[in-house]
Amino acid sequence: MPEVIFAGPEGRLEGRYHPQKERDAPIAIVLHPHPQFGGTMNNxxxxxxxxxxxxxxxxxxxxxxxxVGRSQGEYDQGIGELSDAASALDYLQSMNQNSKHCWVAGFSFGAWIGMQLLMRRPEITGFISVAPPANMYDFSFLAPCPSSGLVINGTADKVAPPKDTVNLVNKLHEQKGITVTHTQIEGADHFFKDEVSHMTPMIDTVTGYVRRRITEQTR
Structure with missing residues (x-):
């Protein structure tokens, strides 16, 4: 998987790019947790x-x-990070101009950035929001939320408490024209540290959800 360097708003951004052989393969970007609390793309x-x-x-x-890592610039309270995500999506799209499906996935702080990107980029057809920190950040910009997606969190999350995630999902459920699916992984903390009991079920849930959506979108 090649390491890539691409242009961001404040200089170079460092990434890992994993292409398929098919030129019309769907594309996805994955956004990492908070840079000031150890978040990197290798989380x-x-x-x-x-x-x-x-x-x-x-x-x-x-x-x-x-x-973070070899990416240039300084932490910017989420404002600059949203611009970084937009630049990353521009880069990914420039390399995959035949792709018909575009997804964004984010974890924690990355979920918040991903949902903001969703509002600005109508070509995004689905989202995965893992442990969105609805207790720390305002998600009221999702009015209306432009596409369907999956919100997933652990029932033992002390960083982003489940009750706040449930409140966020309930607000999204009131919106018409989209479907927000919500799954909770029993006993999982914010980082899904237990590989067998928490990480694997979380990833299996994501995979099952995305496969269903892609099948529906290609019918």
Missing amino acids: KVVYNLHYAFYNMGFTVLRFNFRG
Whole structure:
């Protein structure tokens, strides 16, 4: 899987790009957790989401936000990170101009950025939001949420408490024309640390959901 460097708003951004042989393969970007709390593109949840999408036939890009790893710039309270995500999607689309499906997946802080990107890019056809920190960030910009997706979290998450995630999902359920699916992984913490009991069921849920959606979209 090639390491890539592409242009971002504040200089170079470092990523990992995993293309398919098929030129019209669907594309996905995966966004990492908070840069100031150790979040990088090599976070275990991000890494596993990346390979889940690749194994489903997607061409995938994950990358480091500004100021992380070899990416240039400094942390920018989410404003600059949203611009980074838009640049990453531009890069991915420029390399895959025949793709008909575009997904965004994000974990924690990355889920918040991903949902904002969703609002700005109508070509995004689906989203995966893992452990969205609805207790820390305002998600009211999702009015209306432009596409259907999956929200998934652990019942033992102390960083982003389940009750706040449920409140977010309930608000999204009130909107017409989209379907937001919500799944909770029993006993999982914010990082899905237990590989067998938490990480694997989370990734299996994501895979099952995306496969269903892609089948529906290609009918």
